[in-house]
Amino acid sequence: MRYVAIGDSFTEGMGDERPDGSPRGWADLVAAGLTAANGGAVRYANLAIRGRLLEPIVTEQLDVALAMSPAPTLISLNGGGNDMMRRGADLNHLLELTERAVLRCGAAGVRLMVLSGADPSDHLPFGRVLRRRGELLTEAVKDLTARHDILFVNVFGDAEIRRAPYWSADRLHLNGTGHRRVAGLVLGALGLPATDHRADAAPAPARRLLAEARYYREHVLPWVNRRLRGRSSGDARTAKYPDWTAAPA
Template sequence: MAYRRFVALGDSTTEGLWDINPDGSFRGWADRLAERLAQDEPDLQYANLAVRGKLARQVVDEQLEPALALEPDLASVLSGLNDMLRRDCSVLSVIERIDQLIGSLRGAGADVIAFTLPDPVPINPIAKGAALRLRNLNLAIRDLTAKHGAYLVDLEAQPVASDRRLWHVDRLHANPYGHARIAAAAAEAMGLEGADSSWTQPFTDPLGPRSTVSHAVWAGKYLAPWVMRRLRGVSSGDGITAKRPELKGVRPL
């Protein structure tokens, strides 16, 4: 079917970090998918409520009601990684929040796209502590999509999703190539015309090891500020508002 109102909910991945437009704004997989959807429905209206740093409960509290007010016929839910990176997080609570998001949107008549999250360890070895929590969350998301009849984009099931060549140097966000693959994965899950499994193909050349210098640069530029924010109880999303809070037209690809 051709969708007319697409609303994206979530955190930094859906906001589009670090897939940068020429004007410096963030594009991201959701923008890319909207551009693809506009090929089938030129009158498509698209809103993106995602904000970096948001936890699952914040996505529910801050984005769900505005999303429902926009009366989408398609919505996306990608949330939970920020929670899983916290040692004190309750995986069960996050699962309940995502259940609420998907269930509420489906109950309002929207088709919903939901995502498992890739194994973070090949991208960032210090994420080993979050890996088990993430696996449990992914198992639940598979169950929730079946329960609610939502589209599932199973990124965890594809090893290439954890290839660091698809990730920004901050080791937390996708780069433009990664966002393009996520958009292609969503298109395949939805059965859009012309979509296929080519996004799952691995790179043909082997991946070399990281240098000691690269680890040191990453720790100083990205890890240390993240730790400091946690210690101060602040978020990268504080003071940030949604980049596209209202439905607007989209230029097709």
């Protein structure tokens, strides 16, 4: 088993940091689950980089994945979330890019698994727009993967993970609890032993004025500033596992 994950911050594992600050995330947990299920070592690479749009994911990252030696046996693909947060997002173009990746993996004889990202819209100031775009893209990708007989893991449609206990302070990225839930959804979709990981059923915390002001100052305004300057949180970053490594325990 040789597993490569490509994508953006969702797949990099942002929000689920180890004590040294390095991201873990659902893909690392899936690689560990694959190792346990196979009873032996699984080679793993994670090419995802935060802030990436879908086009560089299905071109640059997929180019690297398909060129690896030995070739991967499984690739997971997620992307499009950063595109949908921009004005004028072209959902048809995102679907075309996804289908291009599906066809390339099929031609290379590599199994592809496509994921939709978790839905953060309940917690964001522009959430209704993002929810509408996400629903349209998710349904289109669901139809696309069905036509090509590709495994599709619909994390966007998982109502449980929309709850506040699964999200980081920035309300855009999952926390460790959220990443564990996604790993369970993926392993279950692959037909492997998995835990239906659920957070405590506590009510969502009240949003007080001072806390909301701090949230906008620490998270929303820096994001807006990067957009105005044409910058990305992933600028100058490289993949955390750019070549084959043993899957983490």
